[in-house]
Amino acid sequence: MNVQVGNKSQQYIDLEDKHGAHNYHPLPVVLERGDGVFVWDVEGKKYYDFLSAYSAVNQGHCHPTIVNAMTEQAKTLTLTSRAFHNDKLGVYEKYVTDYFKFDKVLPMNTGAEAVETAIKIARKWAYEKKGVQEHDAQIIVCENNFHGRTTTVISFSNDENARKNFGPYTPGFIKIAYDDTDALEKALQQDNIAGFLVEPIQGEAGVYTPSDDFMMRAKELCAQYNALFIADEIQTGIARTGALLAVCGKCSCEGHCERQETYSRPDILILGKALSGGAYPVSAVLADDEVMNVIQPGQHGSTFGGNPIAGAVAMAALDVVKDEKLAQNARELGNYFRSRINEYIETTDTVTLVRGRGLLNAIVVNDSEESDTAWNICLRLRDHGLLAKPTHGNIIRFAPPLVMTKEQLDDCIEIIIKTLKEFE
Template sequence: MAVLEHLTSQQAIDLENKYGAQNYHPLPVVLSRGEGVYVWDIEGKKYYDFLSAYSAVNQGHCHPKIIEALKNQAENLTLTSRAFYNDVLGKYEEFATNFFGYDRLLPMNTGAEAVETAMKLARKWAYEKKGVPANQAKIIVCQNNFHGRTISIISASNDPIATENFGPFTPGIVSIRYNDINALQEALKDENVAAFLVEPIQGEAGVYVPDDNYIREAFDLCKSKNVLFMADEVQTGIARTGRLLATCGNCSCPDKNCSGTPDVKPDVLILGKAISGGVLPVSAVLANSDVMEVIRPGNHGSTFGGNPLSCVVAIAALEVVRDENLAENAFELGQLFREEMEKLIEETNLVRLVRGKGLLNAIVINDSEDSSTAWDICMALKENGLLAKPTHGNIIRFAPPLVMTKEELMDCVDIIVKTIKEFDK
């Protein structure tokens, strides 16, 4: 079966089941094309994408500007490694540092790599700048986090599925309750703490939004203890939550709804996913020079990190966010979506609550976490032309591309309402 174009959906699923590692449980739909907010399966059925590859495709599928940048660069130079300079990396670093308001950028490929990079950076900074004794540095994380799947990162996880039979784990990681400022204050009493690593909104946990003052107070506490505040904005960044960053740490944020005054500017900013518009694996760690300067030649690297192809794609992807006002669109459509879901909650017992910011939202199904109801609803949504995925059993995350129009959003709301009401009969 060499000609993949002739596969049916079932044949494609069978191939993955036979030859692939079974580390995912996908919704049974086989996608072959995407454009904007839409995707099509092998048989040609059209769907609204309400997951955006876990917020990697904020700019929409195959955005023409990003694809054009990819094509043009692919014909000239794709990879040099960092053994040599190339003529694109410096331009990208200048553009991105100005865009987000930092001195320096360390380029990597995946979100997990960027988180690992930030953890290494924090430890080295702690030894060389803060004076923490050798091999004693600690990093505080939050329970129910999702920072990736590497050994060090799952050492920070309390998810038994992520950790079972993968030990021994990396030491020096302290886990506290999310959205609990007192727990953070207690953990910061340890003078060996190097950093606090936190998601401004916990996406994989079910779009859990903390109290309005939590991130600000956490940042202030870290500053008072000379501890780095590290924001994992791999999923929440790049306009997803209605601001350029969920921490809103940039005076030049393109969101017109922003006051223009930084709320929190993380000491270390971790980005991935939509920084390339979902076209290539691109991630980045940003910090000012007083932190980043502890990284010297040989300390850290990546053969593909900072490759010319990724750099031009990332510049184009960020320009799309800026020029098409995607943060503003996410802010406005997110408010509308939650208002419509609140109306649905009044009309059905099946949905318990809606939460989120911008176009990162979730509904909580009124059933136990070990039930199949949320999965069954997503299967029905698929049949009705909308793709979404459950998380944590009874939660359905809704995160469409940020290029969605009001008319398209309301069409999707109609599909969701119709599907939920059919289940509630």
């Protein structure tokens, strides 16, 4: 498809192409401003954001509560490292552990860092608490997972593009099929299993949503075989799926409920992205004392992890989620979105399926994964004022900010359907 961008946009794209590593393939649009559910490009064209920076901007672009918290803290103290205490870290740690109901938090910056942190904690727990012989611990992961692109994480990835020529790979992982409790139980029967690392919904795999009871059964099996249930909620957490955490399943609460503890509460919870509302890199690993206390001084850390700005921003971002009932809004609008798209699917052969939970959804286009159809559809969506991105050649992910209204969503649905009809 012929891709057209304005002259100013092309100048910025050319700068990136010449001076930046070619490690991404962005949609050809150059953004300079955001507010709520909208973004504007350098030519001044307005778009609905239907990706939310891969669910980092759940609270909407430049939410004033979050921005104010960041700017006010930046005026007083930005960074001390962990060589000294600061007056924000303990306050934030109490806030976030109370919020998610865990004993302790280990603060980090990026999602991939948080996953690496959880892996280290799980292995150390296995050696010191479970009695696994050192260097023998195995962590169960799922096929088609996405937990980042660090050396350790790509070692258990199925994405050959992310893996090829980056070896040798880190051992210590067992891959099983996603949403397969029989395979999970078989793997857990080995006596050297530290834990099971899993996404409650596989986002990069195409918003692949498991059976309603998969998270609950996984938690039960991990408890039965004395292995840690490790939930990667970097993309699915913080109200995105209609509950505070996706491991809550199809919960009918507004995101803060007892079911979080009794249904499938993870032993290790990994958070990132919307933990800061997209304003600042903030991630966190939460666990109870029996697990977290295996980490002692000097064994893990980060110069920026737990810095004062991060603490202030994260508390403000989580306040917004609770105060504005974003989990409830995501649940209601998500049900409505899938209903409307399903009505369209009944009339066409262009799209075969819509799936997801809350406002994390995807459509499956009636074409092969090797095709460029989904990419071309996203280019036309851009032309019509809506930004989305494929996850595969035939899958498009739809994840708008959770502050979206029903009227705005109706407008977006009309854009999506109008665009899809151009490909019939």
